[in-house]
Amino acid sequence: MAYQSFEELEVWKRARSFKNEIHTLVKRFPTEEKFRLSDQLIPSSRSINSQIAEGHGRQTNPDRLRFCIIARGSLSETLNHLIDAFDCQLISHTELDFLRVKVQEIEKLLNGYITFLQNKSTTK
Template sequence: MSQTGYQSFEELIVWKKARELKNELFQLGKAFPPEEKYRLTDQLIRSSRSINAQIAEGHGKRTNKDKIKYCTQARGSISETINHLIDAFDCGYISTEQLKRYRIRFDELEKILSGYIKYLRSLPGD
C-alpha cells in the first residue's frame, strides 16, 4: 500500500490470483483444436479476463455499493469460467485431473473474492 493509504487494484490479492489463472487459461486455450478458436477458446478467455476486469473496474468506483456490485459480477464470471472448463472436459480437451485442479483453484479464488466483498460490506456507509 502506498504512503497515502491508497491501494491500487494491482495490489489486491484477489486480482493477482485471478490474473494468474487468466494467464494459465490463455495458455490452455492454445492447446484446444483450431475449430474452437472462436468458440470455446474465445469464451474461456473472455470470461477469465472478465474476472480481472470486473475487480479492477469495481475498485475504481467511488462507493462501496458499486465496488460490491462489480465484485459480485466477477463472482459470476468465475462460475462462467468453470462452466467453460466443464465444457472443455466434456469435449475431451482437458482431463479429469485438470478440471479438478482448476475447480480447486477457482473455489479458492471465489473464497478470496467473497472475503473481499465481506470486507467492503463492513466499511462505513457511503
C-alpha cells in the same frame, strides 16, 4: 488504512494468474474450438480481473460490491466453460480438478473482499 492499488489486491493477483493459465490452456485446443470454447473461456477469465479493477476504481462501496459480484459471476462462467472443455475431452479430469481448486481459491478471496466491502458500507 493506506490506499491500495487494485494490482496489490491478492484476489486480483490470483485472478490474473488464473487468467494466464486459461490463456495457455486454450492454445492447446483444436482449431475448430477457436470460435467456440476458446472465445468463451478467454473473455470470461479476463472479465474476473476487469470487474475487480473497475469496481476498485469506483467511488462508492455499493458500486464496488456490484462489480465484485459480476466478477464472481464471471468466475462461475469460466468454471462452466472448463467443465464444457472436459465434457468435450479437451482437458483431463486432473486438469479440471486442478483448475477447479484455483476457482475455489479465487472465490474464497473474492467472497472475503465482498464481505470486507459490505462491512465497510455498514460501518459508515
